[in-house]
Ligand SMILES: Nc1ncnc2c1ncn2[C@@H]1O[C@H](COP(=O)(O)OP(=O)(O)O)[C@@H](O)[C@H]1O
């Protein structure tokens with residue numbers, strides 16, 4: 001049996017009036033590159049913020065490395081590294097100063113900070129930017145720095161919300177190399193994305209969420225079977241089929257009654 005490193009059970013979350021998660025279940029195993037997929041507004045960012053402890057769920061349970069994060073909200077954080085959807089870094093520090101700071105607040109020994117900082121600066125080809133103010137760096141460079149900072153304590157689980165937005169192909173390739181290197185060491189990668197071709201190439205396993213529910217999870221083969229789109233279907237076809245099917249039951253009864261009433265009035269044909 002594979003080790004579960006992240007487990008969500010019946011997680012609910014509403015922002016005043018908006019029900020973002022509706023009983024979400026999710027399992028992520030050790031050593032995989034896991035993709036959380038879903039259209040805009042599906043609840044990906046909400047899910048990630050709950051896992052990393054930035055947002056409180058209304059109901060349900062989340063376990064990370066077997067810590068119940070509600071009961072023990074601090075201990076598990078040393079196991080995770082997090083790169084948010086919109087990276088915001090201190091403009092007034094240099095790249096190097098920011099990485100040193102990130103290592104120090106995580107309690108990483110100086111020697112290791114230096115070693116890992118150099119490793120990622122080289123890998124991301126940022127050597128000539130070491131002493132540049134973050135202020136002066138491009139969006140893609142900032143994203144790379146955020147990833148390096150999230151890895152400075154060598155976490156078991158790296159969680160990234162839409163990591164490939166604004167990154168050039170060479171940068172994307174580099175990030176994928178890092179992912180592959182880490183899973184070889186038994187570390188886990190958790191990404192959210194709506195870019196299906198990326199997920200298809202990169203992820204061992206995915207979950208498709210829609211309206212705050214897990215509508216399907218597994219490897220591409222499982223999903224093809226689940227969605228009955230045929231053996232040669234791409235993830236995109238599976239995704240469209242599954243999110244389309246999931247749409248109907250979500251409409252609440254009253255909304256559905258209003259909809260029918262409305263369509264009865266104006267008709268739906270043109
Ligand atoms: N701070 C917020 N206040 C109100 N509604 C929010 C807030 N954040 C997200 N939502 C809503 O919750 C739902 C899920 O959003 P989100 O988790 O950001 O989805 P995704 O990351 O998959 O695009 C959406 O309907 C979104 O509009």
Ligand SMILES: [Mg+2]
Nearest residue numbers: 044045046085
């Ligand atoms: Mg999002």
